[in-house]
Amino acid sequence: MAKRLKWLDEKFETTLIDDYARKLTSFLDAMADGHVDSSELKSQEARLVTLMKEVEPLLxxxxxxxxxxxxxxxxxxxxxxxxxxxxxxxxxxxxxx
Known part of the structure; x- marks a missing residue:
């Protein structure tokens, strides 16, 4: 089982989600050239939809x-x-x- 990542920095009361997102391979690959093209955006949306379909029925x-x-x-x-x-x-x- 993967280590649970905290969502909040309790000391500073800020979110940590953006920090994690910036470390995603898909994000780093898309940002490598400093430009997000429509195919990269579509791929990110597809990953999001897949995860939503996986998680939603569990709730x-x-x-x-x-x-x-x-x-x-x-x-x-x-x-x-x-x-x-x-x-x-x-x-x-x-x-x-």
């Missing part, structure tokens, strides 16, 4: 609700963090969905 209804909220909050955080970084580099722009 009770209560766990499913909590993990769904967790995934949504994580996705929102990642988008917000990315936009914040882009805005810091380019100056202030308004996000228009």
């Amino acid at each position: 009770s209804d209560e766990q499913h609700e909590k993990v769904t909220r967790l995934l949504c909050e994580l996705s929102a955080y990642n988008v917000m963090e990315t936009l914040h970084g882009v805005q810091q580099m380019r100056g202030k722009h308004v996000w228009r969905p």
Whole structure:
């Protein structure tokens, strides 16, 4: 059984998930040339879908609700963090969905 990775740095109350993601071989390979192309993005989505199909049936209804909220909050955080970084580099722009 693999060692359980902590999700949080309790001392600093920050997430560790991004740190783990940055060490994934698939991430490192995609980022090697400094550009993420559509095939790399599609491959990442396929890995995500495969894992979701594997994990979702293992969850009770209560766990499913909590993990769904967790995934949504994580996705929102990642988008917000990315936009914040882009805005810091380019100056202030308004996000228009």
